[in-house]
Amino acid sequence: MFDTAEYSSDSTEFWEITSDEFFARVAPRYDKFDVIYLDGLHTFEQVFQDLITSLSYCHDDTIILIDDTVPVNVASFQKTPNDCSLLREELGINDKAWMGDVCKVVIAIKEFMPAWSYATFPNHGQTALVKRARQDFSASINSLEAISRLSYTEYLTLKKEGAFNIFETDDQVIARIRDLLADGQE
Numbered sequence: 001m002f003d004t005a006e007y008s009s010d011s012t013e014f015w016e017i018t019s020d021e022f023f024a025r026v027a028p029r030y031d032k033f034d035v036i037y038l039d040g041l042h043t044f045e046q047v048f049q050d051l052i053t054s055l056s057y058c059h060d061d062t063i064i065l066i067d068d069t070v071p072v073n074v075a076s077f078q079k080t081p082n083d084c085s086l087l088r089e090e091l092g093i094n095d096k097a098w099m100g101d102v103c104k105v106v107i108a109i110k111e112f113m114p115a116w117s118y119a120t121f122p123n124h125g126q127t128a129l130v131k132r133a134r135q136d137f138s139a140s141i142n143s144l145e146a147i148s149r150l151s152y153t154e155y156l157t158l159k160k161e162g163a164f165n166i167f168e169t170d171d172q173v174i175a176r177i178r179d180l181l182a183d184g185q186e
Helices: 019-029 044-057 081-091 103-112 144-148 152-160 170-183
Strands: 033-038 058-066 117-120 127-130
Touching (some): 033 044, 044 058, 044 144, 058 170, 103 152, 117 170
Parallel strands (some): 033 058
Antiparallel strands (some): 058 127
């Protein structure tokens, strides 16, 4: 956590409410957002719902950043913090990270949102999206239900195949997003 008062200003506000409440009662007060940061319940379903809802508040150059899209191990991939802790303890994993199954949102973007390009930061994994059509679009998973059921090993396979578009450095991701915004297309 950080001190919101330190960063609040006339142009920066912080709301400590659920995303559902934010999109229902706060977001409609504004026109469009330049940046939308999604970091919530660490579940595929909620983060995907937040992503779809947030699209109504995007202009053509909005950047959407989704947190926790690259689980660091099988424990961090678990749907609940309790399951994560139990598996960490059982497997002797010291890393206390928990990302849940948010990584599945990236697969849903890859499969169902060809108008949005994305790049993923290395390490802890945040994925940045901009509204630029992907020229290399091809879908291979035909349902959100199938995506919701992806296992950790299937995630690893998709990651190895490049589905997460993970760059080697943060600077490369930033340069990629800047290029997409400057060109107006992929």
